[in-house]
Amino acid sequence: QVQLQESGPGLVKPSETLSLTCTVTGDSVSSGSYYWSWVRQPPGKGLEWIGYIYYSGTTKYNPSLKSRVTVSVDTSKNQFSLRLMSVTAADTAVYYCARLYGDHDSFDYWGQGTLVAVSS
């Protein structure tokens, strides 16, 4: 059974960098058919795709966040990570990691999500 689990600080100060890690079990981040993704959801609002990484290191980001986002992968730990720079209150959200199945372009497995608040 594929499982994803987010981890990282729940509180980040404005202008600092948000960093989260997703640990994958039951699958390998080196699987060729999948793109390892981040999606966020501000409180009471809808979902927003942030970006993804392929095991080879290829990345793709939401144009609205591209200048501030980096997604990386650590195949030795079977993890992938998100860094979002220069955060503001607007970045307060539940952050989900998810597996994107490339053949279907759909997010088939999700982590439980982690709330990150941006506040001083």
Added chain:
Amino acid sequence: QSALTQPASVSGSPGQSITISCTGTNSDVGNYNLVSWYQQHPGKAPKLMIYEVTKRPSGISNRFSGSKSANTASLTLSGLQAEDEADYYCCSYAGSGTSYVFGTGTKVTVL
């Protein structure tokens, strides 16, 4: 890239059928048969219900069905049950530049 447009809320009585629309543009919904739908209960992660417009993942009830016409995709819930009460989001591939765009979300209420 703007979010896909969904009605804020849809309701129905148990046993009835309801349909949720998801309207995009020629750059996303209208250009690719790569629309997926997600169910999200309060405080929970989204769950994939439909992919590639009409296909159901293993284990998803056949009460859920998807379709698409031009720039609008739809999710139909048949035989509405109390457990279907949740938020529903559509998502479309939008090309190599934007990649993926979600809908605004629809709250389904079972009366």
